[in-house]
Amino acid sequence: MKSRRIGILLALLAGVSQLVFLTPAGAQAQPAPAAGAATAKVSPVAPRKEQVQAIVDEAYAKFKGDTRGKNADCIPVLAKVNPNLFGIAVVSTDNQVVTAGDVKTAFSIQSIAKVFSLALAMEELGANKVFEKIGSEPTGRAFNSPVAVVDMPTHTANPLVNAGAIATVSVISGKTPEEKWAKILGFYGRAAGEKLALIDEVYKSEAATNTGNKALSYLLAKYDRIYSDPFQSVDVYTKSCSVGVNALQLAKMGATLANNGRNPATGEQVIKAVNVPEVLSSMMMAGLYDGSGGWAWRVGVPAKSGVGGGLVAVMPGKGAIAVFAPPLDEAGNSVKGQEVIQYVANKLDLNLFSPASVGLK
Numbered sequence: 569m570k571s572r573r574i575g576i577l578l579a580l581l582a583g584v585s586q587l588v589f590l591t592p593a594g595a596q597a598q599p600a601p602a603a604g605a606a607t608a609k610v611s612p613v614a615p616r617k618e619q620v621q622a623i624v625d626e627a628y629a630k631f632k633g634d635t636r637g638k639n640a641d642c643i644p645v646l647a648k649v650n651p652n653l654f655g656i657a658v659v660s661t662d663n664q665v666v667t668a669g670d671v672k673t674a675f676s677i678q679s680i681a682k683v684f685s686l687a688l689a690m691e692e693l694g695a696n697k698v699f700e701k702i703g704s705e706p707t708g709r710a711f712n713s714p715v716a717v718v719d720m721p722t723h724t725a726n727p728l729v730n731a732g733a734i735a736t737v738s739v740i741s742g743k744t745p746e747e748k749w750a751k752i753l754g755f756y757g758r759a760a761g762e763k764l765a766l767i768d769e770v771y772k773s774e775a776a777t778n779t780g781n782k783a784l785s786y787l788l789a790k791y792d793r794i795y796s797d798p799f800q801s802v803d804v805y806t807k808s809c810s811v812g813v814n815a816l817q818l819a820k821m822g823a824t825l826a827n828n829g830r831n832p833a834t835g836e837q838v839i840k841a842v843n844v845p846e847v848l849s850s851m852m853m854a855g856l857y858d859g860s861g862g863w864a865w866r867v868g869v870p871a872k873s874g875v876g877g878g879l880v881a882v883m884p885g886k887g888a889i890a891v892f893a894p895p896l897d898e899a900g901n902s903v904k905g906q907e908v909i910q911y912v913a914n915k916l917d918l919n920l921f922s923p924a925s926v927g928l929k
C-alpha cells in the first residue's frame with residue numbers, strides 16, 4: 569500500500585499527463601514511473617481490463633431481471649420501447665472498451681444532450697458568462713417544473729433541468745435555427761467520435777406534445793432569462809433530445825469529458841479542458857434531477873440521465889460508464905442504470921469523495 573502511495577506521489581511529481589485507467593489485458597497494474605521517466609503511464613489504481621469486464625458482467629447478470637420502474641410516457645413513443653433492453657459500456661481515457669448486453673441499440677439521448685449543449689455554450693461564451701446567464705443551483709423539483717422557474721432566484725436554475733437547458737440552447741449562436749441545430753448535432757458527434765443522427769419518430773412525438781416546455785420558455789421570457797426566440801429555442805432543444813445514441817457511443821461521449829475534453833478515440837479536443845470541471849460539477853449537482861442528492865450520497869460520481877433510459881457517469885481522468893435500460897424511477901432516472909453504476913463504482917472504488925478513488929485506503 570505504501571508503495572502505491574509513493575507511486576501516486578511520483579506520478580504527480582513527474583507531471584504525468586495521462587494515466588491509463590484500465591491496465592491492458594494480461595498486464596499487471598504498475599506503480600507510476602519515477603520522476604523524469606519518459607514512458608509508463610499506468611495509474612497505480614488502474615484495475616485490470618479483465619477485472620472490469622468481470623465486474624460489468626456480474627452487474628449485468630445481477631440486474632438483468634430487475635423489473636422495477638416504468639418507461640417514460642411523457643413522450644408517447646418512449647412508452648413503446650422494449651423495457652428489457654439492457655446494455656452497459658465502459659470506455660477509458662486511453663480508449664479501452666468493455667461492454668455487456670445491448671450496447672449497439674440506438675435510443676434517444678434525451679436529457680443527456682443537455683450536458684453537451686452546456687459544453688458547447690461554454691465553448692462560445694466561457695464559464696463565467698454561462699454561469700451568469702443560466703446558473704448552477706439544484707432545484708429539488710422535477711426536471712420540467714414550472715414552479716422551479718418561478719421560485720428559483722435565477723429562474724433558469726441550472727443547465728440540466730428543462731428550463732435551464734432551453735435557455736442554454738438559446739445562447740448558442742447561429743444565424744438561423746437550422747444553423748444552430750447543425751452546429752449542435754455536429755458537436756455531439758465529435759464528442760461521440762462518430763456522426764450522430766436525429767431519431768425522427770422521437771422528435772415528431774415530442775414536438776407534438778411539448779406544451780410544457782413551450783410554457784417554460786415563455787415563463788423564462790417573462791423574467792428575461794431566455795436569449796433568443798422562445799419557441800425556436802424549444803424546437804432546437806427538442807431536436808437535441810431526439811438524437812439517437814447507443815450505450816457505447818454514450819460511454820465515448822462521457823469518456824471525452826473524463827479525458828479533459830479530448831475524445832479518446834479520435835484524439836480531437838472537442839471540449840476546452842478548462843470547461844470540463846464546471847460541466848462535471850453541474851452533473852454532480854443536478855444530473856439526476858431531484859434524485860441528485862441521493863446519487864451523490866450513494867455513488868459519488870458526476871452523471872447524467874435521460875428519460876430515454878440512458879445514464880452516463882464520468883470518472884475524471886479514468887473513463888466513463890454508460891447504461892441503457894428504459895424503465896425509470898419516479899425522478900425519471902433509469903433504475904437498472906443507477907444500480908449498475910453504483911455496483912461498478914463500489915467494486916472499483918470510483919467514488920470521487922473517497923480517498924480510495926486514488927488508492928488511499
Ligand code: GLN
Nearest residue numbers: 678679711809874875900
Ligand atoms: N426531452 C425531454 C423533455 O424535455 C427530456 C427530459 C429528460 O430526459 N429528463 O422533457
